Amino acid sequence: MPKKTKTTKTSSLSLQERSSRKTIIDVAKCAGVHWSTVSRGLNPEKRHLISPEMIERVEACAKKLGYRANAMASALRTQRSRTVGVIVSNLGDPVHPPIVRAIEDRFAEIGYVTIVGNTDNHPLRQAALIDRFIQQGVEGLIVATFERNDPGIAACVEANIPVVAVFRDPESEFVPSVRVDDAKAMELAVHHLAEHGHRHIAHVGGPQNVSTGYHRYRGFRRACKALAQDGVAPTAVFGEAFTVEEGQFACERLLAENHDITAIVAGNDMLAVGCLRHLRNRGISCPGSISLIGMNDMLFMDAIAPALTTISTPTAELGTQASHILIAMIKGTPVQNDRIVLKPVLLARDSVAAIKLPTRARSSDFSDTAKRDVRIRSRQS
């Protein structure tokens, strides 16, 4: 009887190790029933198969023993891990936390758990992360790091796991996406500047291999072209990344070669803050000499000097919408609209001044800063 010996040994060992995590078997013993009965009694979907008093008895025992279902065992059996993955480039970038937060909220509501990972924009780290998450058994993925035509998408569709792109648009037919209308955002910015009399407008853009940087630049050019008869001339420099440092350097390069620039449209607020830093270092007044518009309305952009006029991105809404789509995909529900493009809104603050008018917009009024933003909605709704 070597089997018996082995069995006993193993089980006693595991009992020693796992302090005392209770299983349905413990609950069943306590309630004096078979464990399948416990399983059904505790599962809301199968509960109708069990008599009410039995359910009550089982639940009482479960509570008494401090029973907690083993999600791994359940996941293994049902092939549903109740887990989703979120991949961002860098949680430290202030655009991402509101998105992740919104996703976590939505999935917590349906009992799902959210795992996160950072790629730092390295395709290899992204690939490794996707691989690891699939191993982990995520039921879906929300990815904010896809480049245009990202090869990483193949790994997901191959593994047959639902993916939705957020913030960036991979422009792939296989992946639903939720993003903001980047081109439109830049058009709003350029028109806003043109209305203030600016003609020599420059773009301090971000990386062109991601949709955000690319579409924003395109939108900028399109807007300038539309205003060409008014004498609006486009100029552009690009940062290697959406960071303050890159914005600072790009701005430096821009001004070294172009001396008639009166306004800058930055690819996002980080780049804008970098521009601001360079202008400050050079002693160039903003908005006195050069006006500036950012994008995303990151935290504290209303508190910096000057309060930054920027294009607001509904980051939380991005996360919420992406979650809705992913949840539908996981449930197998047909998803009606899987190419969501949210409308950006211009927030007029203090970093844009009218040109040719000697009176500068000075923040001499003492109205509440939080209420001072002037929202200018995109015209075509």
Place this chain on the structure above:
Amino acid sequence: MPKKTKTTKTSSLSLQERSSRKTIIDVAKCAGVHWSTVSRGLNPEKRHLISPEMIERVEACAKKLGYRANAMASALRTQRSRTVGVIVSNLGDPVHPPIVRAIEDRFAEIGYVTIVGNTDNHPLRQAALIDRFIQQGVEGLIVATFERNDPGIAACVEANIPVVAVFRDPESEFVPSVRVDDAKAMELAVHHLAEHGHRHIAHVGGPQNVSTGYHRYRGFRRACKALAQDGVAPTAVFGEAFTVEEGQFACERLLAENHDITAIVAGNDMLAVGCLRHLRNRGISCPGSISLIGMNDMLFMDAIAPALTTISTPTAELGTQASHILIAMIKGTPVQNDRIVLKPVLLARDSVAAIKLPTRARSSDFSDTAKRDVRIRSRQS
């Protein structure tokens, strides 16, 4: 033979559903060996039991089939999920992302996956989250939401799961903690102001039920008491939370009752920005009329107006240290120091001015903003 029918049905069904996720059995078939051999061949720790050529053959088949280990099955068998949980109050609060980011980095290095959750400071949500994470099988927990003597700790120790508190100190003997010296931080601030001639210093503090708010207030009072012979008089108001709005309201209450205040030490940067907003709305100059010091050195605090003098908190280091401790606990390694208190650093910028001197510190120099910070280290190292 009803069994056969059943089996066939089940397996064919699952084959249909799970597109085609490969298992070790598939790899074993491909390599013509038993799957236990595959299991060992793919496991670095047991690989030495297998002949090199066999390992090669197995790995080739695994790669050819696109085999990905099923983490859930592995976790169930080994009782090790390679998963940790991080609990914060709100990812949208800019203190948290760097912490979470650092944790994710450290655990990614050892192949662990990080799941996150937000409590919004609701004890019930925290309890639910801890419960859910334990169900999920996390091997450890890093919690940034513990209140002092938090009852939620009981659930963790009862489940026998390693926990380390970060940022906040639950002051429990059962939980290691990694935090910054909050009291010392406020002392630095008060001394800095005293050195600039301030005598009427007020504290705009945060909630007192969490260690951060509590210790910062204590540190503030201690510093004032130490300077009592110099005529330093402490005053304090408190926000219900560490938010801009609460800071604004608290500042309003403060100034309504105290008209001789010349300096404010805020409980953190959010509260400081709130103070700034109120001062601005009231037309009170900062630092001209009232000096201000914040804490944490959140992102963009060097770009706001005025550039905020603040006490820097090494947030990423908090996450890294907490991870180190948790990893040691998970491995069973004895952890040398499980009460880590990091030293805060004062960053002198533009929101503090000397009193009684008619010349105000105006930011008229054009040196690089990023390099303008003056770091004042805590004296007793």
Place this chain on the structure above:
DNA sequence: TGTTCTCGTGCACACGTTTGTCAAGAAACT
């Protein structure tokens, strides 16, 4: 050549669930 030892592989059980199937008993029908 027989014995012992090492090394590599196969076998089978267990981890904790979920769930299809079925037996037993009660209730309702003919």
Place this chain on the structure above:
DNA sequence: AGTTTCTTGACAAACGTGTGCACGAGAACA
């Protein structure tokens, strides 16, 4: 009363992996 229907709970087979044990083959030794 006999038969059918319905309810309730028990049984056992997976989900995919890790690992102690057994076993066979080859090497080393007397």
